[in-house]
Amino acid sequence: MRQSPPGFLHADLQSRLIVTLVSIFVGALAATNWLSRWSESRKLEWTTKPLVTGGLIVIALAVDPASSVQRTWFVVALIFCLIGDIALMLPNERFIAGLSAFLVGHGAFAVGFIARAESADVWAIGVVAIVTGVCLTLTARRTLAALSARSSRLLKPVVAYAAVILTMTVTSLAGGTLAPIAAATFAASDSILADNKFVASSRAKSVAVMVSYHAALALLIVSLG
DSSP states (O other): OOOOTTTOOOOOHHHHHHHHHHHHHHHHHHHHHHHHHHHTTOOOHHHHEEEEHHHHHHHHHHHHOSSSHHHHHHHHHHHHHHHHHHHHHSSOHHHHHHHHHHHHHHHHHHHHHHOOOOOOHHHHHHHHHHHHHHHHHIIIIIHHHHHHHHHHGGGGHHHHHHHHHHHHHGGGBBBBHHHHHHHHHHHHHHHHHHHHHHHHHHHHHHHHHHHHHHHHHHHHHHHTT
């Protein structure tokens, strides 16, 4: 058996070490980002928000996936999430650009789920069905009503985006046990965001959006294993 050269870690150990260290760093950045939402510090948000998503991309590239094809699609999705993050932070918020980037990202996640095509446990299917149903019931009607009153031009893009989220959530049932939970968490995050933006805003909702968003992305990456 050929031994590794002295001073070099085994490839698998190197990968785990990278994932652990980057995960700790990203976790600290995420917590700081949540704080920036509560304190309404735009500078702190500008610094931390893209770094969290960028760090999650690094983690996704470093993990050992059950399906390399699924991992590729997830990395593509995360890149579009990063683009969407930046678009929504710009001084003159590029809402349509951000919405479009996340729409493509959800599509890439959906393709990744289909590429893996595993059966989810019954309890996971139940979780995603309940959470998605509650989110749609509580937010869809009043969000769309408020959106129609404020800006009718955004109605069609938002409805299209909601359809893609629903598609991503359904396809997550083919991605393993954790995938539906991750998808439902993403749907919950988007529902809170829509309610905060178009119905009634609050610092608590603003923080909840980011906590659930980061949790969803982290669960999606963990589901790769």
